[in-house]
Amino acid sequence: MEQATDSGPDCEGGSSRRQFIRSLAAISAGLTVAAPLGRAAIPEESIPQTAPPNSGSGLGLVRINLKVNGNTRRLFIDPRVTLLDALRDRLELTGTKKGCDRGTCGACTVHLDGRRVLSCLTLAVMAKEREVTTIEGLAKGDELHPVQAAFIECDGFQCGYCTPGQIMSAVACINEGHSGSEREIREFMSGNLCRCGAYPNIVDAIKIAAAKMKGEVS
Amino acid sequence: MRPFTYEVPSSIQEATSRGGADAAFIAGGTTIVDLMKLEVMNPSRLVDVNPLPMLGIQMREDGLRIGALEKMSDVAEHPEVVANYPVISEALLQSASAQIRNMASIGGNLLQRTRCGYFRDVFTPCNKREPGTGCSAIDGENRMHAILGTSSSCIATHPSDLAVALVALDASIYIQNGAEERVMNLDDFYLVPGETPDHENQLRPGELITAVRVPRLLWARRSTYLKIRDRESYEFALTSAALALDLNGDTIRDVRIAVGGVGTKPWNLPEVRQALAGKPLKPETFAAAAKLAVNGANPLRHNGFKVDLVQRTIVRALMNLGGLA
Ligand SMILES: Cc1cc2nc3c(=O)[nH]c(=O)nc-3n(C[C@H](O)[C@H](O)[C@H](O)COP(=O)(O)OP(=O)(O)OC[C@H]3O[C@@H](n4cnc5c(N)ncnc54)[C@H](O)[C@@H]3O)c2cc1C
Ligand code: SF4
Ligand code: FES
Ligand code: FES
Numbered sequence: 308m309e310q311a312t313d314s315g316p317d318c319e320g321g322s323s324r325r326q327f328i329r330s331l332a333a334i335s336a337g338l339t340v341a342a343p344l345g346r347a348a349i350p351e352e353s354i355p356q357t358a359p360p361n362s363g364s365g366l367g368l369v370r371i372n373l374k375v376n377g378n379t380r381r382l383f384i385d386p387r388v389t390l391l392d393a394l395r396d397r398l399e400l401t402g403t404k405k406g407c408d409r410g411t412c413g414a415c416t417v418h419l420d421g422r423r424v425l426s427c428l429t430l431a432v433m434a435k436e437r438e439v440t441t442i443e444g445l446a447k448g449d450e451l452h453p454v455q456a457a458f459i460e461c462d463g464f465q466c467g468y469c470t471p472g473q474i475m476s477a478v479a480c481i482n483e484g485h486s487g488s489e490r491e492i493r494e495f496m497s498g499n500l501c502r503c504g505a506y507p508n509i510v511d512a513i514k515i516a517a518a519k520m521k522g523e524v525s
Numbered sequence: 526m527r528p529f530t531y532e533v534p535s536s537i538q539e540a541t542s543r544g545g546a547d548a549a550f551i552a553g554g555t556t557i558v559d560l561m562k563l564e565v566m567n568p569s570r571l572v573d574v575n576p577l578p579m580l581g582i583q584m585r586e587d588g589l590r591i592g593a594l595e596k597m598s599d600v601a602e603h604p605e606v607v608a609n610y611p612v613i614s615e616a617l618l619q620s621a622s623a624q625i626r627n628m629a630s631i632g633g634n635l636l637q638r639t640r641c642g643y644f645r646d647v648f649t650p651c652n653k654r655e656p657g658t659g660c661s662a663i664d665g666e667n668r669m670h671a672i673l674g675t676s677s678s679c680i681a682t683h684p685s686d687l688a689v690a691l692v693a694l695d696a697s698i699y700i701q702n703g704a705e706e707r708v709m710n711l712d713d714f715y716l717v718p719g720e721t722p723d724h725e726n727q728l729r730p731g732e733l734i735t736a737v738r739v740p741r742l743l744w745a746r747r748s749t750y751l752k753i754r755d756r757e758s759y760e761f762a763l764t765s766a767a768l769a770l771d772l773n774g775d776t777i778r779d780v781r782i783a784v785g786g787v788g789t790k791p792w793n794l795p796e797v798r799q800a801l802a803g804k805p806l807k808p809e810t811f812a813a814a815a816k817l818a819v820n821g822a823n824p825l826r827h828n829g830f831k832v833d834l835v836q837r838t839i840v841r842a843l844m845n846l847g848g849l850a
Binding site: 367369385386387389408409410413416422423424425428429430432433476479480483485493494495496497498499 | 526528529530531551553554555558559561562571573575598621622623624625627628757758759
């Protein structure tokens with residue numbers, strides 16, 4: 308399981324492949340969804356309901372404010388809607404991925420009040436008034452977050468499907484102080500599965516990003 | 526997922542009065558949202574306990590007190606827990622993933638449901654999910670299932686790692702019912718399936734677990750959790766051992782031990798404890814004592830390996846903690 312690739316500070320990788328991947332990565336990194344981000348919140352009248360309100364037994368929709376990436380969004384939702392579905396289907400923030408929808412893969416990882424959680428097991432109503440950060444909220448304008456940049460630099464992905472979850476998890480992993488060694492990174496990133504098996508490059512990317520983030524702080 | 530109403534109580538008392546057979550509490554949601562999606566649990570009211578005052582991790586005169594809403598990750602990294610009860614910290618850090626530990630509460634962890642695949646599949650018979658329909662695992666796929674405390678009705682393991690550590694440490698839980706509070710030993714709280722596998726513990730509808738209390742045990746500073754699994758991380762136990770060791774030179778003064786992955790509830794091992802107390806710290810002693818752990822074991826078609834594996838797990842934990850590994 309030890310990585311075979313270069314683990315030096317600039318992860319040797321085929322640079323033409325890197326060029327090619329860069330555009331893909333931008334998608335994973337959420338840059339291309341900047342447009343919906345800037346858009347006003349979807350008016351609640353236009354929001355589809357997953358189930359009709361059942362007034363007979365007092366069931367029905369709940370009005371909530373979701374604070375996503377610094378914007379407050381008003382939603383009128385069935386309490387069954389998960390944070391993952393609210394983000395993807397209601398707020399058009401499709402950077403967060405649905406893998407298993409059962410808490411086993413980590414593709415749906417977002418930050419809730421700064422801590423990494425699984426949005427597929429979080430009910431949207433329970434995230435109300437809390438700070439949600441998704442992959443779309445990580446970059447500062449055109450400037451990628453160091454973890455995003457490191458994933459591109461190290462080819463920390465192949466198909467890219469697990470990548471938004473990996474990146475959100477990695478940012479938290481570093482902030483928690485769990486990136487001290489390769490072993491520690493692997494242990495604390497074990498909740499993010501990658502079917503393409505990009506693990507060695509993901510670990511490299513986290514090491515590089517951690518060093519950079521540490522440098523920036525001190 | 527079936528429709529439900531979402532309710533937020535403003536006090537513990539109100540929460541217990543809102544509970545009931547048609548309702549369920551939700552804390553971190555990592556068990557219940559999953560099982561509601563699968564329609565294994567179908568409450569028509571979901572009562573969110575998160576705003577309730579059930580927080581706090583305190584080391585007191587009589588031991589450690591952990592509020593039921595404390596997150597697995599926060600308890601695992603709490604300095605008092607790490608210093609005084611490494612077995613708790615290690616059991617938590619070897620549970621689930623960093624994301625799930627950030628979400629999941631201590632109370633919810635103790636009440637998580639079995640991972641038996643048939644229990645989670647509403648299209649197969651299961652006595653725990655639907656009493657009287659039969660147990661699909663006994664003659665089915667049972668590699669992950671229990672060898673101890675089983676019955677002809679159910680052989681499902683209790684999946685919590687934390688519970689194994691807490692049972693070893695003789696922990697208790699605080700249960701609130703209206704204005705009434707009772708304290709119950711965690712080992713007694715869990716029930717073996719017998720004829721009623723749907724009845725997993727002594728919590729009555731509407732009752733809340735508000736806190737966990739771990740008795741003061743100075744020598745629990747020498748304790749550990751060893752978990753054996755199919756992959757190195759993010760996996761439930763095949764077998765596990767929670768162990769605390771009190772040494773006097775090369776002699777074992779006392780131990781606390783419980784095992785996981787093998788029992789229909791966290792499996793306390795007082796016989797092994799007695800067999801080790803007063804004995805020399807030697808591998809031969811360990812193996813002889815570990816044999817007692819599988820007294821009465823009832824292995825089935827796919828899980829016979831656990832009989833041997835759990836003994837080795839105990840021996841290895843003793844070697845590690847006794848500095849012989
Ligand atoms: C992919 C995956 C892997 C996992 N791996 C492990 C593992 O390796 N080891 C391990 O131990 N666990 C593991 N778990 C289980 C996880 O630890 C539990 O799901 C979690 O601890 C439950 O806590 P919660 O707060 O999310 O509970 P919830 O889902 O909110 O509640 C669980 C149950 O407890 C009830 N409840 C909650 N709080 C209270 C209270 N205070 N009083 C009364 N009733 C209450 C709820 O009504 C519900 O029935 C895993 C889970 C997943 C999804
Ligand atoms: S082992 Fe228990 S939970 Fe699993 S199918 Fe049998 S009765 Fe159901
Ligand atoms: S989609 Fe949430 S963990 Fe897989
Ligand atoms: S890059 Fe394909 S799943 Fe990870």
